[in-house]
Amino acid sequence: MQLDLSNHHCLGAAILGVLSHVIFFIRGEWHMRGYLLTKIYVAITIALLYAEYRYRSSPSAAFQAAGKIAGSYVASLFISMTIYRKCFHRLRHFPGPTAASVTKFWHLWKCPGGKNHLLLEQLSKEYGSFIRTGPEELTIIDPTIVSLIDGPKSQCTKAVWYDIFFPQVALNTTRITDDHANRRRIWDRGFSPAALATYEERIVLYADLLSFRIEGLVREQSPIGIHRHNEAAVNVTEWLSWFAFDVMGEIAFGKSFGMLHNGKWHMNTRLSVDAMDMLGPISPAPWIARIVLDIAPWLPVVRDWFSMLQWCRDCMGERLSKKEAKSSDISHWLIEAFKKDLPTSNRQWLDGDAVTMVVAGSGTVAVALIFAFYELARNPPEQDRLLSELKKIDIRDKVQLQKCAHLTAVIQETLRLYPPVPTGGYRVTPPSGLFLNGTCIPGNITVVTPKYSIGRLASCYESPERFVPERWTQKKEMIYNGQGFAPFSGGKFGCIGKSLAMSEMRLVIALLVTKFKISFSENEKGETFLTELRDQFTFAPGELKLMFSIRS
Ligand code: HEM
Numbered sequence: 067m068q069l070d071l072s073n074h075h076c077l078g079a080a081i082l083g084v085l086s087h088v089i090f091f092i093r094g095e096w097h098m099r100g101y102l103l104t105k106i107y108v109a110i111t112i113a114l115l116y117a118e119y120r121y122r123s124s125p126s127a128a129f130q131a132a133g134k135i136a137g138s139y140v141a142s143l144f145i146s147m148t149i150y151r152k153c154f155h156r157l158r159h160f161p162g163p164t165a166a167s168v169t170k171f172w173h174l175w176k177c178p179g180g181k182n183h184l185l186l187e188q189l190s191k192e193y194g195s196f197i198r199t200g201p202e203e204l205t206i207i208d209p210t211i212v213s214l215i216d217g218p219k220s221q222c223t224k225a226v227w228y229d230i231f232f233p234q235v236a237l238n239t240t241r242i243t244d245d246h247a248n249r250r251r252i253w254d255r256g257f258s259p260a261a262l263a264t265y266e267e268r269i270v271l272y273a274d275l276l277s278f279r280i281e282g283l284v285r286e287q288s289p290i291g292i293h294r295h296n297e298a299a300v301n302v303t304e305w306l307s308w309f310a311f312d313v314m315g316e317i318a319f320g321k322s323f324g325m326l327h328n329g330k331w332h333m334n335t336r337l338s339v340d341a342m343d344m345l346g347p348i349s350p351a352p353w354i355a356r357i358v359l360d361i362a363p364w365l366p367v368v369r370d371w372f373s374m375l376q377w378c379r380d381c382m383g384e385r386l387s388k389k390e391a392k393s394s395d396i397s398h399w400l401i402e403a404f405k406k407d408l409p410t411s412n413r414q415w416l417d418g419d420a421v422t423m424v425v426a427g428s429g430t431v432a433v434a435l436i437f438a439f440y441e442l443a444r445n446p447p448e449q450d451r452l453l454s455e456l457k458k459i460d461i462r463d464k465v466q467l468q469k470c471a472h473l474t475a476v477i478q479e480t481l482r483l484y485p486p487v488p489t490g491g492y493r494v495t496p497p498s499g500l501f502l503n504g505t506c507i508p509g510n511i512t513v514v515t516p517k518y519s520i521g522r523l524a525s526c527y528e529s530p531e532r533f534v535p536e537r538w539t540q541k542k543e544m545i546y547n548g549q550g551f552a553p554f555s556g557g558k559f560g561c562i563g564k565s566l567a568m569s570e571m572r573l574v575i576a577l578l579v580t581k582f583k584i585s586f587s588e589n590e591k592g593e594t595f596l597t598e599l600r601d602q603f604t605f606a607p608g609e610l611k612l613m614f615s616i617r618s
Pocket residue numbers: 237238239250422423426427428430431434485486487490491492553554555558559560561562563564566567
């Protein structure tokens with residue numbers, strides 16, 4: 067009689083599952099090894115199948131036995147993880163959906179369409195300011211957390227999310243603090259007041275071109291747009307994106323992408339917008355993102371992603387090959403450091419930062435502008451207030467424009483309601499942890515601080531859902547607590563392009579509002595535009611058409 071050992075094997079596999087959890091997986095970071103572990107698991111399962119096939123009488127029996135053993139391992143591993151995460155983990159006392167505390171698959175399941183900003187908003191209503199949104203992750207919706215994690219004294223580091231981009235290295239994705247500091251010093255040269263002044267001169271030209279092109283649409287000089295008397299329906303999602311990308315092409319690589327001029331998408335900039343689609347559904351679980359990138363490079367969205375990276379590399383390659391070094395773009399400073407062989411200045415960093423310039427510098431400005439015009443169209447009196455402020459000054463004079471309090475307030479209110487980076491900016495707490503209003507946040511925990519929800523807290527803003535720019539000027543009593551307002555983040559990882567972005571936004575809003583009256587068309591109230599809004603680390607808005615009519 068043959069002894070059936072399969073139950074013993076299953077028991078052994080189950081014990082191995084528990085041991086591998088408590089000895090290995092419970093410690094350190096594993097998100098970069100997902101693909102390797104999957105391959106090892108599949109290889110061992112195939113080996114088991116082969117062994118069982120030799121031992122068993124039929125292939126189906128071999129399949130069954132091998133499946134039981136491999137399944138026992140996985141089941142016990144997950145049971146061990148579940149028990150640990152629910153009953154023993156340092157975050158076990160924090161409220162949140164049960165499934166979220168056990169696995170990040172829950173998060174992927176809940177927001178397949180890139181609606182993370184809405185999901186976190188809904189969770190905050192259900193669970194309050196502290197929500198356990200992952201086994202090792204806390205989402206904190208409290209204005210005080212912002213300076214704790216992104217203030218000048220913060221010891222927090224960047225979370226595993228930034229490894230999605232590996233092997234790409236760049237200023238905003240490196241998780242090595244010293245590398246970040248070295249690279250940031252190089253970038254700082256490209257954002258000195260002198261460098262900024264040269265960029266700003268050219269922004270005026272692009273803003274004028276945008277205004278001129280919209281005027282062309284209204285005056286029927288262009289086939290694009292539906293004209294009616296002295297007004298035209300303008301797809302502001304496209305035109306403002308073209309502006310932001312053209313400006314960034316000029317400032318990053320010394321060449322425009324030509325979209326304002328041509329009135330259509332440049333193939334590769336469109337690609338870079340589409341490529342961001344990948345970040346919507348997979349951002350909540352970087353380890354799954356890594357597996358998808360490694361295992362399925364043929365998926366259309368992953369292909370777009372790699373093509374986008376390649377295109378950014380090509381832009382940098384082209385810029386590198388230019389003999390005449392132009393000191394008036396950001397690349398000039400990065401290339402100079404590369405030629406001097408400064409720390410963190412090899413070709414890989416140059417390529418990575420080419421992506422950073424395109425992604426961080428264009429989509430953010432575009433989305434802020436699109437929302438500013440959306441709100442101005444919804445609130446015509448705000449256009450009148452801007453007009454009366456702007457008619458007294460020379461709009462093309464940056465210093466005068468900076469002094470326009472209402473203009474700045476319109477931008478701040480837009481960024482409060484629609485922060486271009488709505489939920490991203492994940493950080494890891496220092497090993498000693500953090501204290502927030504008497505609550506201890508353990509060390510080495512990922513902290514998510516959604517700017518979208520913090521900006522809409524009723525405890526911080528009166529009528530938080532309403533667009534009221536005056537709350538930043540004459541009606542300051544409408545802000546109970548403004549500590550959480552940080553659309554550009556802060557501290558060592560804060561936005562380096564803040565001043566540039568503010569200049570772009572001030573100028574475009576001022577130019578267009580003084581020249582055009584902006585309103586909704588008959589059939590457009592912006593509902594679809596809002597429904598289509600996706601959180602893909604940066605916000606990706608849907609199509610918005612607004613009526614532009616030339617002011618008399
Ligand atoms: C309205 C416009 C903008 C907003 C709201 C914005 C917001 C932000 C935020 C929230 C971060 C932190 C991201 C993180 O923690 O991962 C960031 C980082 C960054 N931004 Fe901006 N940004 C804007 C425009 C720009 C522009 C025009 C540039 C120009 C190139 C730029 C370049 C960068 C860079 C390089 C970083 C990484 C900084 C670092 O890690 O040291 N941004 N931005």
